[in-house]
Amino acid sequence: MLPYKDILVSEIDAGVVTIRLNRPDARNALRNRLLQEISGVLEQIARDDSVNAVVITGGEQVFAAGADIKEMAALDFIGVMSDPRPGYWRRIAQFPKPLIAAVNGFALGGGCELVMHADIVIAGDNAQFGQPEINLGIIPGAGGTQRLLRTVGKSMAMQMVLSGEFINAEQARTFGLVSEVTLPEMSYSRALALAKVIAEKPPVAVRLAKECLLNSYETTLDTGLKLERKAFTLLAATEDRNEGISAFMEKRRPIFKGQ
Numbered sequence: 001m002l003p004y005k006d007i008l009v010s011e012i013d014a015g016v017v018t019i020r021l022n023r024p025d026a027r028n029a030l031r032n033r034l035l036q037e038i039s040g041v042l043e044q045i046a047r048d049d050s051v052n053a054v055v056i057t058g059g060e061q062v063f064a065a066g067a068d069i070k071e072m073a074a075l076d077f078i079g080v081m082s083d084p085r086p087g088y089w090r091r092i093a094q095f096p097k098p099l100i101a102a103v104n105g106f107a108l109g110g111g112c113e114l115v116m117h118a119d120i121v122i123a124g125d126n127a128q129f130g131q132p133e134i135n136l137g138i139i140p141g142a143g144g145t146q147r148l149l150r151t152v153g154k155s156m157a158m159q160m161v162l163s164g165e166f167i168n169a170e171q172a173r174t175f176g177l178v179s180e181v182t183l184p185e186m187s188y189s190r191a192l193a194l195a196k197v198i199a200e201k202p203p204v205a206v207r208l209a210k211e212c213l214l215n216s217y218e219t220t221l222d223t224g225l226k227l228e229r230k231a232f233t234l235l236a237a238t239e240d241r242n243e244g245i246s247a248f249m250e251k252r253r254p255i256f257k258g259q
């Protein structure tokens, strides 16, 4: 992997790479460079068959404090119009492999939106999630009015976006923003363990399952069911399906090859 400035990227470990946000002095504020690095490394990983899952994490007290307010404050109307950030976010959203977030401390604004780009979220019990953009006279701009509503429902999304108030880890779990709450010192190891479990599964099936699940945001039930059926049928042509079924019959562990 290339050296990065705003993120730390681990070596590949059992098919898993960890991306750690690394701007502690700015509370991991998501300046353009940081988002560009995340989207760039994810694009690289998407093409790398030896990586099957990614963990993204931040610091012990702050996952990410949102967009870099100092950087964005310099942008006028034209600047915001031609901002490259939506392109970075789109590329992160298009990452086809499982992305698991381990979140401790504050995940605010763009930080909370980055969490919502993850497929699974493990939170330390000190985590706090919020969309405080309203306090700056703006609104969320990377999915905070759309993904948040689809995730936590209308009332809680309205409450968070209109009041700017934060919710804690347990509330986030209750409302479906995170799947598990752990002790803060356990959130990363739990996310990594989960990523390793998923990395052992047949990669093509994992990829299609993710695609089908995410499609449920975009389509009607009928269209989603058709897409699911097509993906299900497609998997009948894979060697890994034969291997999975043979291994079950032969009472042994399957060895998946991603084919």
Ligand code: CO8
Pocket (backbone or CB within 6 Å): 025, 026, 027, 029, 030, 062, 065, 066, 067, 068, 069, 070, 071, 072, 073, 106, 108, 109, 110, 111, 132, 133, 136, 138, 139, 140, 141
């Ligand atoms: N952007 C830029 N710098 C930041 C940010 C940020 N989002 N958050 C913190 N910093 C910087 C601080 O300015 C400070 O820098 P310096 O040492 O040079 O003064 C340093 O990080 C440390 O910050 P604190 O002293 O505040 O650290 P604490 O540990 O006391 O508090 C918090 C941590 C609670 C995370 C606090 O820093 C905070 O509330 N940050 C802002 C949170 C926020 O409002 N996020 C939403 C951002 S808005 C967004 O994501 C969407 C678009 C934004 C466009 C803005 C256009 C005007």
